[in-house]
Amino acid sequence: MGKFNEGKGKEMPAVSTASLPDIIFMLLFFFMVTTVLRENTLKVDVITPQATELTKLIHKTLVNTIHVGKPKENYQDVYGTAPMLQLGDKVSSPKDIPLFLENFRTKVPEKDKLRIISSLKVDGDVTMGILQDIKTKLRQSGQLKINYSAKTKEAK
Amino acid sequence: MLKKKGSKGRQSNEINAGSMADIAFLLLIFFLVTTQIAEDKGVLTTLPPWSDDEPDITKLNERNVYAVLVNANNELLVRNEPMSARDLRKNAKEFISNPENRPDYAEKPEKAIISLKNDRGTKYETYIEVLNELKGAYNELRNEMSERTHGKPYEFLDRADQKVIRNKIPLIISEAEPTAFGEEG
Numbered sequence: 001m002g003k004f005n006e007g008k009g010k011e012m013p014a015v016s017t018a019s020l021p022d023i024i025f026m027l028l029f030f031f032m033v034t035t036v037l038r039e040n041t042l043k044v045d046v047i048t049p050q051a052t053e054l055t056k057l058i059h060k061t062l063v064n065t066i067h068v069g070k071p072k073e074n075y076q077d078v079y080g081t082a083p084m085l086q087l088g089d090k091v092s093s094p095k096d097i098p099l100f101l102e103n104f105r106t107k108v109p110e111k112d113k114l115r116i117i118s119s120l121k122v123d124g125d126v127t128m129g130i131l132q133d134i135k136t137k138l139r140q141s142g143q144l145k146i147n148y149s150a151k152t153k154e155a156k
Numbered sequence: 157m158l159k160k161k162g163s164k165g166r167q168s169n170e171i172n173a174g175s176m177a178d179i180a181f182l183l184l185i186f187f188l189v190t191t192q193i194a195e196d197k198g199v200l201t202t203l204p205p206w207s208d209d210e211p212d213i214t215k216l217n218e219r220n221v222y223a224v225l226v227n228a229n230n231e232l233l234v235r236n237e238p239m240s241a242r243d244l245r246k247n248a249k250e251f252i253s254n255p256e257n258r259p260d261y262a263e264k265p266e267k268a269i270i271s272l273k274n275d276r277g278t279k280y281e282t283y284i285e286v287l288n289e290l291k292g293a294y295n296e297l298r299n300e301m302s303e304r305t306h307g308k309p310y311e312f313l314d315r316a317d318q319k320v321i322r323n324k325i326p327l328i329i330s331e332a333e334p335t336a337f338g339e340e341g
Contacts, residue, residue, distance in 0.1 A: 021176035028184045031191070048198075049281045051288040053295055055200040063196065119196055122280050129276035129340040131283075132333075139206040148284055149198035 044069035044086050049124040051150035062116050064104045068130060069123035083126045085134065094133040098141040121149040199287055219260055220267045222251050226286060228277030228338020241285050248293035265325045272331050277338015294327045301325065
């Protein structure tokens with residue numbers, strides 16, 4: 001049987017740190033890949049208003065987003081300057097909402113269907129007219145939980 | 157002139173890779189700090205279910221209805237009195253809790269109903285401000301009650317206690333069909 005050598009004759013080799021950068025790089029790439037959540041490019045300008053009584057939306061998979069605002073400058077010759085809404089990556093009108101919600105619902109498990117929240121990201125300068133049309137459509141399609149997206153108001 | 161030495165005498169030494177880890181760490185921390193995870197927060201509300209016939213508010217006792225009207229010029233009319241949005245929270249709190257038992261304020265918080273009506277030309281910013289103030293009034297009242305009964309803020313209570321308070325001070329906002337006097341755009 002082989003006997004363990006006593007350390008006397010041999011020098012202890014230092015732990016090689018050569019692979020450490022690779023490990024860290026792996027971490028780095030992991031974070032780079034996971035944190036950059038690609039969102040749809042916005043075709044409408046949205047600056048949400050400020051508010052204080054905010055609720056955080058935790059379950060991201062149960063949230064669908066409706067953007068409302070004036071079309072961006074390079075889209076204005078196509079869509080005009082009146083406020084429009086964006087569903088996914090398409091500029092649409094309130095009548096497209098039921099189909100959009102139906103599409104979203106198919107992706108959500110049955111038991112979570114009642115927990116779906118529609119997040120309305122609306123520009124502060126938009127008037128309530130278009131929002132009323134959206135709300136009517138949401139109510140008609142049974143989507144009652146909504147979230148008016150807003151920024152935290154800084155204390156004066 | 158110096159002559160280049162041959163490699164024979166010298167040992168070929170490796171590049172020290174020890175600092176690579178530090179550089180990579182620096183990069184990692186840089187990305188961790190600069191990337192912001194887009195978080196979504198806002199004023200959470202529940203819309204009333206759709207029904208084709210108009211809700212009948214004549215049955216309600218008028219003293220329990222806190223009617224807020226916002227016109228196309230973003231001005232507020234609260235229970236037939238003009239008001240600024242800054243005073244709304246305080247006024248709403250007084251109306252709901254009615255500490256002096258005034259005959260024209262809500263009988264009790266359970267019965268109070270907020271009726272919100274706006275114009276199609278009202279700015280969204282104003283609408284959210286009003287909604288925020290009303291929600292704030294309720295949140296403050298719930299907090300005060302929670303402090304009285306449990307000695308800690310509402311958000312630190314467990315779900316059952318929160319529900320009790322929520323049922324005592326329920327937030328009921330009824331939104332009427334908006335008027336269409338103002339200019340849209």
